[in-house]
Amino acid sequence: MEFDPVLLAARRADSVARGHWRDRTINDDLDACVAGSPDTLALTAFERESGAVRRFTWRELAALADRIAVGLARLGVGRNDVVAMQLPNGWRFTALYLACSRIGAVLNPLMPIFREHELSFMLRHAEAKVFVVPAVFRHTDHEAMARGLKKDLPTLERILVVGGGGGGEDDFDALLTAPEWETAADAPAILTRSRPGPDDVTQLLYTSGTTGEPKGVMHSANTLMANIVPYAERLRLGRDDVVFMASPMAHQTGFMYGLMMPVMLGASAVLLDIWDPAKAAELIRSERASFTMASTPFLTDLSQVVAATGEGVPTLKTFLCAGAPIPGPLVEQARASLGAKIVSAWGMTENGAVTLIKLDDDDRLAVATDGCPLPGVEVKVVDAAGAELPAGESGRLVVRACSNFGGYLKRPQWNNTDADGWFDTGDLAYSTADGYIRISGRSKDVILRGGENIPVVEIESLLYRHPAVAQVAVVAYPDERLGERACAVIVARAGRTIDFAGMSDFLRAQKVAVPYIPEKLIVRDALPATPSGKIQKFKLREMLREGTL
Incomplete structure (x- = not known):
């Protein structure tokens, strides 16, 4: 794969001079953890359904990363090759990224909710060489799905399967974690000759947008770490903290702050693969977690279960909440039940957390704002x-x-960055007199459902293929728990009808991720439009809020 991170070179000198780019990679920090505290607990991973628990010291985690790295090299994976994976939170996720970093491969995490429609584009666009999937996760046969896609993906050479139990030629553990590859005579050379530099692409993450196709966001070690360092400093996190992460690590939230940040701090991480608020509360207590980050629904669920059971989470100092505005009553409830500081924040896949409130700020700022910029960040x-x-x-x-x-x-024309380095986020906001910002809307046509971007244009394009659909607009409507849900407003073709079940079944047949399917359908004779015929979605949103649609 030839990567084209064209935005990096222009700001390198200034970023280094200002001390924002440290010219380190995750390899340097992992090696430092092994050298400084090899037998300290580094990672604990819990599987909710099986009850399995795995724990690793820094020495063990680094050895595992080396083992998988050499195993990947034996499969032909090398510098700039893309390793895609659709794994839930777990030790293999962390180890696989660390392994890719050892040999200069690029990790492409894909959300487990994605189905054939999303995966076929992403795997082809990324030219993925290896695709790692669970055999089955949450009742979905990911192995069968991956194998069905492979015939149409000429660059995809191997599918590796976790948890199949067969021990066959594509069994992830049989190939990569069981053999002691790191002890081979050529292992030291494999593990050092292709290590990436700090400006090489290390992560490829897809994000939904308004262009009708997902966009592959390229990050280097410098760009990722330049965010994590001031983020941790503002939140006063260090090696004595325990980071609990239940947000998907295939999102930037989980990846940067549940995978990378603990390694960079030398702190312990605790991972949960399937969100379960009761289990989360139990793990925060038993593992003595002090920090977590998630979207508003996670905060709602956790605070409610703690309040209902009366079993507190006394070690939890900070819950950073992003992805949607935090309702005032929720902050009050969470402060009372969890006893933790609730920190509001805003960010994007393209740059990680951009703004967050400070620990000493009044709680009201978590409700009224999305925080102020981190060091190294300018907003206007x-x-x-x-x-x-x-x-x-x-x-x-x-x-x-x-x-x-x-x-x-492969889409530099969509970079939305001007000659002075200003990136247009696509969001609408206003600033306060003291430099805090508040997201007031989105100019990009995306619905944010529980922290998950719904690619509106893509869903509309699919619905236009339905034989009963003449016009369609997918718009957001407010939801107390998830922030927003999606509603499809449809004008049916003459003599045709469509109902909610028919719409949902049609999108499922297109192999769309289930959370992307609109959760409400309204059929109308016409849609509000400008004189030129452009659908006025703002009017539909207003009518939904007012109950007049």
Whole structure:
């Protein structure tokens, strides 16, 4: 694979001079953990359904990473080859990224909710060489799905399966974690000759947008670490903390702050593969977790289960909540039940966390704002012409940050970054007099459901293929728990009908991820439109909120 992170070179000198880019990789930090505290607990991974628990010291985790790295090399994986995986949170996820980093391969995490429709595009676009999947996860046969896709993916050479139990030629553990590959005579050379530099692409992560196809976000060690360092400093996190992560590690949230940050801090990580608020509360207590980060529904669920059971989580100091505004009553409830500081934040796959409140800020700021910029980050709110707006006026939010991504894979025309390094986030916001921001809407046509972006244009395009659909608009409607849900507003073709079950079955037949399927259908004779015929989605959203649609 030839990567084109065109946005990195222009800001390298300034980022290094300002101390934001440390010119380190995750290899340096993992090696430092082994050298400094080899027998300290590094990682604990829990599987909710099986009850399995695996624990690793830094010495053991590094040895496992080396083992998998040499095993991947034996399979022909080398520098800049893409290793895609659709694994849930777990020790294999962490070890696989660390292994790829040893040999210069690029990890492409894919959400377990993705189905054939999303996967076929992403695997082809990324030119994935290896695809790692669970045999079955949450009642979905991922192995069968992957094998069904392989025939149409010319670059995909191997599918590796976790948990199949067969020990066959594609069994992940039989190939990569059981043999002691790290003891082979040529292992030292394999583990050192292709290690990536700090500006090489190390992570490829797809994000939904308005273009009708997912975009492959390219990050280097420098861009990722330039965010994690000030993030941890603002939250006063260090090696004595225990990071609990139940947010998917195939999202930037879980990847940066549940996988990379603990290694960089030398802190212990605790992973949970399937969200279960009762289990989460139990693990926070038993593992003495002090920090976690997740979207609003996770905070709601955890605070409710703790309040209902009366069993507290006394070690939890901070819960960082992002992905949707935090309702005021929820902050009050969570503070009372969890006893933790609730921190609001805003960020994107393209740059990680951009703004967050400070630990000493009044709790009201977690409700009223999305925080202030991290060190190394500049934000401004501009009008349509690019002129900066005064505090209180809503406009486009643009960001210039040391953690900005390297660009979109094979789509530099979509990088949305001007000559001065300002990235147009596609979000609308306003600033306060003291430099905090508040996201006030999204200019990009995406619905944020429980922290998960729903690719509206893509879903609409699929629905237009339905023989009964003449017009369709997918818009958000508010939801107390998830922040937003999706509603499809459809005009049916003459003589045709469509109902919710028919719409849902049609999208399932297109192999769409289940959370992307609209959860409400409204059929109308016409949609509000401009004189030129453009659908006025803002009117549909208003009508949904007011109950007049």
